[in-house]
Amino acid sequence: DQQVKQNSPSLSVQEGRISILNCDYTNSMFDYFLWYKKYPAEGPTFLISISSIKDKNEDGRFTVFLNKSAKHLSLHIVPSQPGDSAVYFCAALDSGGYQKVTFGIGTKLQVIP
């Protein structure tokens, strides 16, 4: 049962353009959402998060949008840089529960110079 879904396994974007990574979730108990970035042979590193009480959170070039009614979130990277090339995991947790993080399968982003 995939509670966090990332339906695009890969995405290629030109340097300087916008990258949009999408994520859908099914568990209505999830109330905190995170994006992690992972390079090969390294653990995931935290990128940005959003609480369900917000619909947008921005940190520099990274913005996460949350649409609770659609159970959908997206990560926007503007402008995209070659160093952004990595696998991006969408993740969610139920802050009222044990707070284990449930991950999607990831989207591999390639930013082409």
Place this chain on the structure above:
Amino acid sequence: DTGVSQNPRHKITKRGQNVTFRCDPISEHNRLYWYRQTLGQGPEFLTYFQNEAQLEKSRLLSDRFSAERPKGSFSTLEIQRTEQGDSAMYLCASSLFLGSTGNYGYTFGSGTRLTVV
């Protein structure tokens, strides 16, 4: 603070052998989590500790798997009688859980890559 440290980084073992991995969390973190990541998948939750108490175990954690956190600091994950299907990246994470105030600083280590031959 050097973050979450995992050892070894890589382990190759023969099928049927036992292996043990170690995780040293961020020192002030009271929660420690183990995840497993296989190729093409996101990390999957295995188990977690709050201090020394193991509070949840996933059904993915078969009887051959055991995790401990004896003094509420470092943790070990042991796999007995390894199988080829155990080949994966084993990730550890830690966080500071302050109850209703929130869960902070969720940080992953670099992982231990296990190859069972």
